[in-house]
Amino acid sequence: MVAEETQTPLLLGVHVSIAGGIEKAFARGEEIGCTAIQIFTRNASRWQAPPLKPEVVSAFRQARELSSIQYVAAHDSYLINLASPDEALRRKSITTFLDELGRCHQLGIGDLVMHPGAHMGAGTEAGLARVAESFHEIFQKAPGGVRVLLENTAGQGTCLGARFEELAEIIRLVPEGDFAVCFDTCHAFAAGYDLSSAAGYVDVMAEFDRLIGCERLALFHANDSKKALGSRVDRHEHVGKGFVGTVGFAALMRDERFAAVPRILETPGGENHCHDLENLALLRRLAGELRE
Numbered sequence: 001m002v003a004e005e006t007q008t009p010l011l012l013g014v015h016v017s018i019a020g021g022i023e024k025a026f027a028r029g030e031e032i033g034c035t036a037i038q039i040f041t042r043n044a045s046r047w048q049a050p051p052l053k054p055e056v057v058s059a060f061r062q063a064r065e066l067s068s069i070q071y072v073a074a075h076d077s078y079l080i081n082l083a084s085p086d087e088a089l090r091r092k093s094i095t096t097f098l099d100e101l102g103r104c105h106q107l108g109i110g111d112l113v114m115h116p117g118a119h120m121g122a123g124t125e126a127g128l129a130r131v132a133e134s135f136h137e138i139f140q141k142a143p144g145g146v147r148v149l150l151e152n153t154a155g156q157g158t159c160l161g162a163r164f165e166e167l168a169e170i171i172r173l174v175p176e177g178d179f180a181v182c183f184d185t186c187h188a189f190a191a192g193y194d195l196s197s198a199a200g201y202v203d204v205m206a207e208f209d210r211l212i213g214c215e216r217l218a219l220f221h222a223n224d225s226k227k228a229l230g231s232r233v234d235r236h237e238h239v240g241k242g243f244v245g246t247v248g249f250a251a252l253m254r255d256e257r258f259a260a261v262p263r264i265l266e267t268p269g270g271e272n273h274c275h276d277l278e279n280l281a282l283l284r285r286l287a288g289e290l291r292e
């Protein structure tokens with residue numbers, strides 16, 4: 001057994017609401033014992049968002065300084081589609097994504113998680129080319145200091161990013177981009193990557209390492225899947241209660257390569273956070289006693 005003091009603290013938490021003020025996210029996370037959180041910095045289902053007031057920015061930064069939470073990621077709006085063949089929609093997506101980056105920059109959030117987009121029938125190749133074109137423009141105008149975390153998807157409909165090859169291709173096409181990857185376990189499983197056994201986990205991560213590189217993996221979304229392997233349907237289930245199961249999550253939680261990588265739950269918190277508390281406790285247990 002390794003000496004306790006050499007252990008990295010487990011960065012673990014949930015996506016928390018910003019209702020009533022973005023700075024309230026920290027108290028919400030602390031209440032359930034999070035050391036990491038994910039937030040939206042604006043209403044995720046609207047195009048328009050009022051700019052952040054300076055007093056909101058300072059309240060957020062101050063709350064963060066006083067908080068025991070060590071990692072914060074933002075997730076972008078679900079409306080954004082940088083792959084859209086509809087030029088008006090793609091333009092709107094670029095503008096909104098730049099606003100997302102600007103907000104992160106103001107708030108001091110270093111990681112912005114995003115879904116690569118949907119090709120809407122244009123085909124994977126054309127879709128990836130449009131994403132790259134959008135990113136060329138974005139990185140020219142981006143404020144800097146904010147990393148873009150490409151999230152793998154379940155491959156629902158015409159969504160890009162279900163295959164590791166597609167994420168790798170975006171990174172390759174945009175060499176100037178500041179990219180890392182957010183690995184969603186539910187999405188990967190639904191996309192056909194079998195994480196439900198120890199051997200399956202090893203194979204999937206070897207594939208990830210070969211195509212993208214484990215050093216690019218910056219965040220996990222620790223969601224189980226309500227749907228079967230390869231279903232391409234994105235339905236999050238509580239950790240251990242779905243098709244991935246505790247065996248798969250144990251393999252993930254004990255993988256030393258990712259000891260310092262934060263893990264975020266994106267499942268319903270439940271009454272008085274009952275589900276969150278249970279899920280976080282399970283992940284801590286799976287990570288091993290020493291890291292609790």
Ligand SMILES: [Zn+2]
Pocket residue numbers: 075113114115151
């Ligand atoms: Zn997401």
Ligand SMILES: [Zn+2]
Pocket residue numbers: 151184221266
């Ligand atoms: Zn996710």
